[in-house]
Amino acid sequence: MTLRPDVLLAIIGMAVATYLCRAGGYALFRALRPPRYVEVVLQHLPGPIFMAYAMPALAAHGWKGWVAAVAVVAVQYASRSLAAAILVGVGAMAGLGAFEAWYLAR
């Protein structure tokens, strides 16, 4: 159960940087009162930010990623349950992986 000073300093440095990211954007916004266009862009950020996060990650998973993503969206839409959607996504990924392994070994 050690706590080395160099490790502690690295952790504190990272923590300060991370809090600046979390709170700094809002603090700047509050201090500067940006023009209306900037405000509207920020209001429209949620959808695009998660598209921009998810699409490269799905592309990295290849065809299995896209199929699993369709399953996730369908379950989330139908059930409105995040838990069900996430579980189906992982299940689909596992099933598709097993299918691919079987198909290639055939």
Added chain:
Amino acid sequence: MSDQAESKGPVVFTRHGVAHGIRTALPLVIGTFPFGLVVGVISDQKGLSWLETVLMAALLFAGSSQLLALELWSDPAPIMAATIAALVVNIRMAPMGAALAPWLDKLRGVKLWGSLAFMVDHAFALSAAEQRRGGRDAGYLLGIGVTLWCFWNVSVGLGHIMGAAVRFPAGHALYFAAIATFVAILVPLWRGVRRDFWPWLLAGFLAVLAWKAGLGQPWPLLIGAFAGASLSAWLELRRE
């Protein structure tokens, strides 16, 4: 959107809102727990003690920046490099607080800066969706954040204890849980083809393009997100 939201009365911050956030966040743990285990296992491999590992998890509460820092970990600890890495990976969170301004503007002191301290991607996305539905209780954001933070510490600490015992191979389906979470969160954020189709397509397309071009995070994310949001804002302002 805004006139509907404003008709519901002033923004409040109640225990009820926090509880609502906690209930919403619990299923999200399915997505974050395996990720936390992995971060804990890698911390152990990099020679961090349990205390150092859990301290990092609790103070950072940002999985991808923890992973990146561990990737470039050395002896002695890379103080400067780790700090810069955290700044680069987490800069995506800067616009999130600003986007939640309709709620945050009404908060003061600990409620405001504390809510921001626990804000993560999921908490932001779900709060934005709640805000659009006309939700006026800003406690929701903190409820989600604190719940995920608690389980994050538990999962990372557990991962460190399990050490080499839990070694999911690189392509394990469990890793898909984190991505599936964000894909699922997109569904309640969708406001229809007319408003979201082209902006979302542009965001996803540019992000994939930037990623294919070999740009590391956060660039694909920032390029895609701001291009999509700009187009979306332009479409809305044109309609006014």
